[in-house]
Amino acid sequence: MALLDCRNLEKVYVNDGLATPALGGVSFKAESGEFVAIMGPSGSGKSTLLHILGFLDAPTGGEYFFDGKTDQDYSAEDIAHTRNKKMGFVFQAFNLLSRTTVLENVKLPLLYSGRKESEWDELARKAVEDVGLIHRIEHEPSQLSGGEKQRVAIARALVNEPQIIFADEPTGNLDSKSGQVIMEILQKLNEEKGHTILLITHETYTAEHAQRIITMKDGMIESDRKVDHRFKADHFKK
Numbered sequence: 480m481a482l483l484d485c486r487n488l489e490k491v492y493v494n495d496g497l498a499t500p501a502l503g504g505v506s507f508k509a510e511s512g513e514f515v516a517i518m519g520p521s522g523s524g525k526s527t528l529l530h531i532l533g534f535l536d537a538p539t540g541g542e543y544f545f546d547g548k549t550d551q552d553y554s555a556e557d558i559a560h561t562r563n564k565k566m567g568f569v570f571q572a573f574n575l576l577s578r579t580t581v582l583e584n585v586k587l588p589l590l591y592s593g594r595k596e597s598e599w600d601e602l603a604r605k606a607v608e609d610v611g612l613i614h615r616i617e618h619e620p621s622q623l624s625g626g627e628k629q630r631v632a633i634a635r636a637l638v639n640e641p642q643i644i645f646a647d648e649p650t651g652n653l654d655s656k657s658g659q660v661i662m663e664i665l666q667k668l669n670e671e672k673g674h675t676i677l678l679i680t681h682e683t684y685t686a687e688h689a690q691r692i693i694t695m696k697d698g699m700i701e702s703d704r705k706v707d708h709r710f711k712a713d714h715f716k717k
Contacts (some may be wrong), residue, residue: 480547481508482643482675483532489540490527490698501527504541509677511642514669516678516686519695521577525679526647528695533566534558535646544616546642563591567636567644571651573628575620575635581607582616585634587700592639606634609672610664626657633664644668650685662688666710684710 490502502524509515519525527579530536531543534553543550546565553561562568567588575584585603585611593604607616610630629649636644646665666688668674678689687693688710694702 481544481702482511482513482546483507483509483677484544485528485532485541486543487541488528488531488538488543490531490536491525491539492518496602497600501698502531504537505695505698505700506541507700507703509675511675512669512673513691514666514676514678514689516680516689516692517678517695518686518692519701520681520684523695524698525695527698529647529677529679531652533564533568559591563588564639565642566643569629569632569636569644569646569649570649573625573632573652575631577620579618580617581612581634582629584620584631585638588635590641594639596702602638603634606637608633609637609668610634624657626660629653629657630664633661633668633683636678637674641674642679645677645679647679648681649678650680650682650694653707658685662710 486506488502488505492501505528515602517525517528529535531538537550554628562694568584582603585606589599589602604613604616607613610633612627612634615623623631630634650661653661662685665676665678669676678686680686687706689706690709691703691705693700
């Protein structure tokens with residue numbers, strides 16, 4: 480059973496009586512443990528698709544199954560629980576609390592997780608260690624580089640041990656060297672830890688860290704191919 484299963488997804492935005500189609504019938508599946516990149520230019524529908532997959536928005540047509548259940552089967556409470564426990568999110572803007580340490584930022588999703596508070600520090604420290612930032616754990620975001628801030632955001636996405644990580648242009652605000660480190664971390668999380676990752680990007684060299692690239696254009700899938708020559712994530716050291 481696929482972790483994600485999209486069947487003819489459509490999305491139309493209506494403003495002042497004017498209908499603007501964003502998705503025009505998108506169908507694909509992603510298995511647990513896959514690393515899938517969704518590529519396309521601005522306006523191709525890739526971010527709209529991610530918002531639907533992450534339960535941040537609802538489709539206007541078609542069906543979306545997550546973990547075997549259609550989106551119609553999820554109540555508002557179910558969606559909140561699923562997004563907190565089963566999904567991790569990494570955005571282009573790091574969205575960190577400014578006057579809060581790395582450790583405290585990473586612990587934030589645990590507030591609503593139902594896990595014992597006595598476990599929070601250990602879970603957060605493990606996530607920070609997984610992104611190679613344990614030496615910065617008591618620092619605040621103002622003391623970190625852009626690449627380090629994004630590594631904190633990845634650790635925060637990891638802390639609840641989600642089934643999938645959604646990464647929306649995670650290298651968009653970074654220089655090429657920092658962006659490469661971020662992509663190698665995501666690739667290692669997939670290869671060594673088995674995390675399912677869905678990446679949104681407009682950059683080919685970023686997408687080629689994935690196992691599979693779905694290319695979108697004008698709200699539809701243009702191609703869906705396996706990556707033949709995947710980057711080797713061997714530069715990043717913990």
